[in-house]
Amino acid sequence: MLRRAGLSLRHFLLERKSNAGYSSYSSEAKMSRPVQARRLEGIDKNIWVEFVKLADTYATVNLGQGFPNFPPPDFLKEAFARALGGEDHALHQYTRAFGHPPLVKILAQFFGKLLGRELDPMTDVMVTVGAYQALFCCFQAFVDEGDEVIVIEPFFDCYETMVKMAGGTPVFVPLRAKAPKDGKLMSSADWQLDPAELASKFNKRTKAIVLNSPNNPLGKVFSRGELQLIADLCVKHDVLCISDEVYEWLVYDGKEHIRIASLQGMWDRTVIVGSAGKTFSATGWKVGWAMGPNRLLQHLRTVHQNSVYHCATAAQEAVAQGFQREFTLYGKPDSYFVQLPKELQQKRDWLVQSLDAAGMKPIVPEGTYFLVADISAFKSDVPDVPNSDESYDSRFAKWMVKNKGLAAIPLSAFCCEAHKSNYNHLIRFCFAKEEATLKAANEILQKWKQEKTS
Ligand code: PMP
Numbered sequence: 001m002l003r004r005a006g007l008s009l010r011h012f013l014l015e016r017k018s019n020a021g022y023s024s025y026s027s028e029a030k031m032s033r034p035v036q037a038r039r040l041e042g043i044d045k046n047i048w049v050e051f052v053k054l055a056d057t058y059a060t061v062n063l064g065q066g067f068p069n070f071p072p073p074d075f076l077k078e079a080f081a082r083a084l085g086g087e088d089h090a091l092h093q094y095t096r097a098f099g100h101p102p103l104v105k106i107l108a109q110f111f112g113k114l115l116g117r118e119l120d121p122m123t124d125v126m127v128t129v130g131a132y133q134a135l136f137c138c139f140q141a142f143v144d145e146g147d148e149v150i151v152i153e154p155f156f157d158c159y160e161t162m163v164k165m166a167g168g169t170p171v172f173v174p175l176r177a178k179a180p181k182d183g184k185l186m187s188s189a190d191w192q193l194d195p196a197e198l199a200s201k202f203n204k205r206t207k208a209i210v211l212n213s214p215n216n217p218l219g220k221v222f223s224r225g226e227l228q229l230i231a232d233l234c235v236k237h238d239v240l241c242i243s244d245e246v247y248e249w250l251v252y253d254g255k256e257h258i259r260i261a262s263l264q265g266m267w268d269r270t271v272i273v274g275s276a277g278k279t280f281s282a283t284g285w286k287v288g289w290a291m292g293p294n295r296l297l298q299h300l301r302t303v304h305q306n307s308v309y310h311c312a313t314a315a316q317e318a319v320a321q322g323f324q325r326e327f328t329l330y331g332k333p334d335s336y337f338v339q340l341p342k343e344l345q346q347k348r349d350w351l352v353q354s355l356d357a358a359g360m361k362p363i364v365p366e367g368t369y370f371l372v373a374d375i376s377a378f379k380s381d382v383p384d385v386p387n388s389d390e391s392y393d394s395r396f397a398k399w400m401v402k403n404k405g406l407a408a409i410p411l412s413a414f415c416c417e418a419h420k421s422n423y424n425h426l427i428r429f430c431f432a433k434e435e436a437t438l439k440a441a442n443e444i445l446q447k448w449k450q451e452k453t454s
């Protein structure tokens with residue numbers, strides 16, 4: 001229209017500016033009505049935005065945000081390169097919205113075998129933009145105004161905000177720590193649910209519980225007994241289970257990842273959430289999925305089809321090929337799902353030793369690539385400020401990245417506002433890092449200890 005009138009955009013704007021009537025619709029004409037939707041109240045701050053920026057600015061060693069700094073396996077990268085450079089031009093175009101057919105087929109085959117039931121790839125599996133979108137679809141699909149959702153604390157932070165955005169009320173139940181005997185290091189297994197406390201959170205308004213095993217940030221792997229406790233309560237109170245299993249392959253010391261959906265009565269009420277980012281060390285690809293009975297997934301599809309169409313077709317194709325390979329190698333020494341936890345267990349042990357030697361007591365994780373450590377012995381370096389609005393762990397983590405160049409995430413980011421003081425002596429490290437990065441972290445920690453003792 002502008003071109004037809006023979007005006008360039010610049011001329012048009014200049015003309016508008018000199019026009020007497022311009023001020024009536026300039027940016028100075030403020031809107032008087034509230035702009036922000038009510039459901040966004042109180043959730044505008046995000047820990048990742050703040051701490052990722054701090055790490056980018058100050059960190060020489062970044063053990064903060066959870067992603068590997070080593071490459072994904074060659075077979076996966078090669079599959080992506082083939083998808084991009086091959087003859088099949090369709091891989092550059094839209095694919096099926098609810099999941100690229102080769103990917104949903106192999107996911108159904110692979111997980112069907114693990115769960116001991118036949119999965120329909122078209123109805124029981126849905127591909128999402130990372131596990132994040134799968135979680136978002138769950139909360140939007142299931143949670144109504146007034147519904148309560150039980151969240152086990154400490155928790156991956158988005159559960160709370162996603163429940164609130166859906167209009168629901170998160171109800172928190174903490175994992176309670178028992179001090180280990182004989183001066184042993186604490187393990188993530190020492191953090192347990194109190195059965196009576198958990199049971200007390202279930203009521204008529206409870207719509208769902210969020211389970212995250214292995215758990216971010218503690219690395220706790222829920223035992224069969226603990227899962228059975230949760231399952232019994234879900235069945236008794238007719239409650240759904242959103243089971244975030246993105247770290248399912250990252251389990252150590254011979255521990256077993258048990259899928260709650262495989263327990264009696266749970267398949268029909270559980271959505272399993274997974275992530276190729278965590279599974280294949282390729283977090284930037286943002287391929288995730290939701291899995292469950294059609295009676296639940298049909299509602300996730302309603303959210304999915306009215307929001308994001310799908311993630312990159314070529315990435316889905318590569319992940320499909322990755323799973324195809326893992327299907328044939330399942331349980332064998334060459335399987336990536338066997339090799340990755342072996343390598344990560346060694347990295348975990350290095351970081352445990354570094355922290356322990358430095359006096360920053362580690363809580364040894366049984367799973368995930370996170371490790372939580374107790375900073376109490378370092379209080380003399382970063383004194384507490386009484387009545388500060390910011391919790392101690394947050395100030396400590398900021399001080400540490402600015403003064404020592406070492407980035408970690410404060411644990412108060414993984415709990416609700418009311419419980420921050422329970423976690424303010426803890427910070428979380430990610431050990432999915434190259435050997436050189438973990439060595440550099442060790443040097444910082446040991447030098448710091450020497451400075452303290454000299
Ligand atoms: N769930 C948990 C427990 C996570 O830690 C993360 C990522 N940090 C996600 C879900 C999101 O995974 P994705 O990158 O696949 O969206």
